[in-house]
Amino acid sequence: MANKQIIKERRLQDDAWKVVTLVDGEAPFDVCLPVGPLLVPVSVWKAKKACLINREYEHGTPLGIWLAPEDDIAEIAADLEDFTVIAVHFPKFADGRGYSTARLLRERHGYDGELRAFGDIGRDQIFFLNRAGFDAFVIGEGKSAEDALAAFDDFPESYQGDAVQPLPLFRRRVA
Amino acid sequence: MYRYDDYDHAIVQARVAQFRGQTERYLAGQLTDDEFRPLRLQNGLYIQRHGPMLRLAVPYGLLSAPQLRRFADVARRYDRGFGHFTTRHNLQLNWVKLPEVPQILADLAQDELHAIQTSGNCIRNVTTDHFAGVAADEIADPRPWAEILRQWSSFHPEFAYLPRKFKVAISGATEDRAAIQVHDLGFQVVRDPQNATEVGFKVYAGGGLGRTPLLGQVVREFLPWQHLLSYTEALVRVFNRYGRRDNAYKARIKILVKALGVEKFAQQVEAEWAHLKDGPSTLTEAEVARVAAQFVSPNYETLAEDDLCHLAHLREDKAFSRWVERNVQTHKVPGYAAVTLSLKKSGTAPGDASSEQMEAAADLAERFSFSEIRVSHEQNLILADVPQGELYTVWHRAKAAGLASPTVGLLQDLIACPGGDFCSLANARSLPVAAAIQERFEDLDYQHDIGELELNISGCMNSCGHHHLGAIGILGVDKNGEEWYQVTLGGRQGNDARIGEVIGRSFAAAEVPEVVERLIATYLDRRHTDERFIDTFDRIGVEAFRKAAYPHPHQSRRVANG
Numbered sequence: 001m002a003n004k005q006i007i008k009e010r011r012l013q014d015d016a017w018k019v020v021t022l023v024d025g026e027a028p029f030d031v032c033l034p035v036g037p038l039l040v041p042v043s044v045w046k047a048k049k050a051c052l053i054n055r056e057y058e059h060g061t062p063l064g065i066w067l068a069p070e071d072d073i074a075e076i077a078a079d080l081e082d083f084t085v086i087a088v089h090f091p092k093f094a095d096g097r098g099y100s101t102a103r104l105l106r107e108r109h110g111y112d113g114e115l116r117a118f119g120d121i122g123r124d125q126i127f128f129l130n131r132a133g134f135d136a137f138v139i140g141e142g143k144s145a146e147d148a149l150a151a152f153d154d155f156p157e158s159y160q161g162d163a164v165q166p167l168p169l170f171r172r173r174v175a
Numbered sequence: 176m177y178r179y180d181d182y183d184h185a186i187v188q189a190r191v192a193q194f195r196g197q198t199e200r201y202l203a204g205q206l207t208d209d210e211f212r213p214l215r216l217q218n219g220l221y222i223q224r225h226g227p228m229l230r231l232a233v234p235y236g237l238l239s240a241p242q243l244r245r246f247a248d249v250a251r252r253y254d255r256g257f258g259h260f261t262t263r264h265n266l267q268l269n270w271v272k273l274p275e276v277p278q279i280l281a282d283l284a285q286d287e288l289h290a291i292q293t294s295g296n297c298i299r300n301v302t303t304d305h306f307a308g309v310a311a312d313e314i315a316d317p318r319p320w321a322e323i324l325r326q327w328s329s330f331h332p333e334f335a336y337l338p339r340k341f342k343v344a345i346s347g348a349t350e351d352r353a354a355i356q357v358h359d360l361g362f363q364v365v366r367d368p369q370n371a372t373e374v375g376f377k378v379y380a381g382g383g384l385g386r387t388p389l390l391g392q393v394v395r396e397f398l399p400w401q402h403l404l405s406y407t408e409a410l411v412r413v414f415n416r417y418g419r420r421d422n423a424y425k426a427r428i429k430i431l432v433k434a435l436g437v438e439k440f441a442q443q444v445e446a447e448w449a450h451l452k453d454g455p456s457t458l459t460e461a462e463v464a465r466v467a468a469q470f471v472s473p474n475y476e477t478l479a480e481d482d483l484c485h486l487a488h489l490r491e492d493k494a495f496s497r498w499v500e501r502n503v504q505t506h507k508v509p510g511y512a513a514v515t516l517s518l519k520k521s522g523t524a525p526g527d528a529s530s531e532q533m534e535a536a537a538d539l540a541e542r543f544s545f546s547e548i549r550v551s552h553e554q555n556l557i558l559a560d561v562p563q564g565e566l567y568t569v570w571h572r573a574k575a576a577g578l579a580s581p582t583v584g585l586l587q588d589l590i591a592c593p594g595g596d597f598c599s600l601a602n603a604r605s606l607p608v609a610a611a612i613q614e615r616f617e618d619l620d621y622q623h624d625i626g627e628l629e630l631n632i633s634g635c636m637n638s639c640g641h642h643h644l645g646a647i648g649i650l651g652v653d654k655n656g657e658e659w660y661q662v663t664l665g666g667r668q669g670n671d672a673r674i675g676e677v678i679g680r681s682f683a684a685a686e687v688p689e690v691v692e693r694l695i696a697t698y699l700d701r702r703h704t705d706e707r708f709i710d711t712f713d714r715i716g717v718e719a720f721r722k723a724a725y726p727h728p729h730q731s732r733r734v735a736n737g
Contacts, residue, residue, distance in 0.1 A: 093210075094296070094336050095336060095420060096296075096335060096337060096415055097415060097420075099332065099333040099334075100333055100416050103333055122210070124197065124210070127332075128330075128332040128333075128335050129332075131332035132332050132333055154189060154193050155189040155190075155193075156185050156186070156189055157185055157186055158186075158330060158332070159186070159326040159327060159329055159330065160327055160330075160331055160332065161454075161455045161456055166455050167455050168327075168404075168456050169182060169326070170326075170459065170462040170465075171455060171459070171462075173180075173182060173462075
């Protein structure tokens with residue numbers, strides 16, 4: 001896992017972040033935190049906030065959080081500055097809630113750190129994910145990350161405004 | 176009509192290339208069936224009984240003559256020389272081959288046609304009134320708004336993976352001919368109560384047919400036009416975040432609206448909209464003017480209110496006058512008329528048109544109606560701007576092309592989905608039942624005597640044939656592997672839209688024409704002068720009809736489960 005790669009700045013890069021998940025029945029305050037930069041679920045963040053902040057403060061280990069599709073952004077809206085990375089999980093690529101989550105984080109809450117999509121995503125989702133505000137992508141297992149790099153330019157133009165280009169085409173159109 | 180500029184062309188071309196790549200990767204085994212399914216669906220490609228079915232978009236039902244010729248050409252070149260016009264203005268090809276689909280899309284793109292978002296859990300083709308721009312009761316032409324919504328919804332980055340499909344309809348007239356109350360989102364153009372020179376929209380949400388038929392409810396009495404996109408974005412975002420995803424049958428927005436109650440749902444939309452209102456997606460006068468300029472009225476000639484030749488033909492030719500009575504509608508411009516070219520003929524599936532018929536319709540449009548054609552949600556084609564003096568010629572030519580059944584609004588004009596003959600979702604076949612009914616009532620005098628009657632047939636609960644909205648609705652259900660048909664009565668579209676009522680146990684296919692005949696006999700027996708079927712139904716109630724449908728009383732108690 002040490003050489004895991006993600007897409008960032010439109011190229012493949014090594015990545016050291018680990019995703020912490022709770023096993024069935026495990027209480028959020030019981031979870032064991034491995035060394036290195038971590039993405040923790042909302043429940044763990046809430047249960048071990050002091051410990052996690054201390055970890056960053058004392059050891060310089062950057063701190064991240066990951067959101068499930070159903071997580072309410074309001075619960076962490078006040079904490080966004082604490083995170084170096086916010087990741088959004090796509091358990092199935094057909095579950096599109098994460099796109100709204102991303103736009104809200106970027107456009108409503110002004111989050112400007114790394115916004116990472118992970119889970120069941122691949123080349124055919126990259127274009128919209130990018131427009132929704134994601135700038136880092138962990139390509140799903142069995143899918144080609146090199147292939148996915150080509151998808152950023154699937155369309156030369158878009159009609160709507162989005163997290164990257166806030167102005168819709170009708171405000172930019174040159175006759 | 177709206178013509179593409181360089182931006183629109185570039186976007187559609189990019190889609191063709193993208194889908195070509197996706198298809199190639201699928202055929203090379205690099206995409207699984209599950210991965211490819213939503214991608215192909217968002218391009219209108221289903222895998223059906225006979226192989227892939229391709230649904231081509233007809234945005235808000237409007238086609239130019241060259242576009243209709245392109246459809247004819249594609250149907251001939253890549254299919255079996257005909258296509259099926261649907262209740263949502265689109266054209267379906269039933270026999271395409273998957274490896275050829277990218278090339279079909281490339282061909283279509285040459286004439287500004289595509290299959291973008293004609294299926295899948297995304298925002299679908301926006302539909303509207305087939306008399307848009309020519310109806311006398313119009314407050315404003317809905318087509319510029321429909322085009323603005325089309326652009327906004329095409330490749331929307333946030334809404335490609337909604338809980339379920341999302342259908343939008345818009346009506347610009349006082350009489351709703353776009354069935355806006357049975358759409359996920361419906362817009363009714365209204366005048367600003369504060370300032371009669373400005374328009375806006377009354378907004379309905381949560382309507383739909385299917386397993387749980389519900390009429391849309393008003394979520395906003397008045398939305399100023401500037402906010403059309405920001406408000407829609409807020410509403411769809413609420414649906415995307417909170418619509419159910421655990422059960423496909425409970426995933427439409429109507430279930431969310433029902434679960435929350437319309438007030439609470441509307442409040443959530445307002446709360447979301449508060450953040451988006453007056454943002455960059457606020458429409459500008461310049462953009463509305465740019466789009467509206469492409470829907471200006473054609474250069475009408477100054478014609479007499481009544482053409483003398485036309486009046487003479489009406490007097491002398493009974494068959495012609497019958498066609499005019501049913502298939503020709505009045506026009507807001509003196510001396511012009513709107514003609515319905517019927518795609519309903521005994522022996523062919525409702526909504527089916529051959530390549531030759533499409534070309535004949537394109538010829539008629541070029542010669543007599545400013546080169547434009549509309550597709551109606553009743554599955555017919557419309558020539559919206561025909562000079563009265565040309566009607567006789569148009570009729571002759573339409574007749575020669577098999578497009579002149581004088582039956583618009585009558586029994587033969589029934590609506591039917593492709594049903595079990597073609598569609599893999601269907602529980603039962605629709606087309607043989609439609610054919611049997613059309614055959615039974617083939618006598619034109621009899622049909623004209625019966626008068627206006629909407630009979631709609633769906634082959635399954637997905638209700639593509641809008642059976643809930645038929646005065647007589649017929650729904651195919653599956654009982655232990657056999658095809659049965661449930662009958663509903665009293666449904667209607669329009670301002671007073673209503674969902675029909677199930678009358679009792681379902682019938683075997685062979686019984687259906689007989690049952691329809693008994694229902695109609697009851698109407699003929701009980702009607703007052705000038706009463707339509709639906710009026711008599713409203714006056715005397717369902718019971719008399721139920722008795723006629725089930726002459727043996729014990730039969731009606733075994734209600735089918737479907």
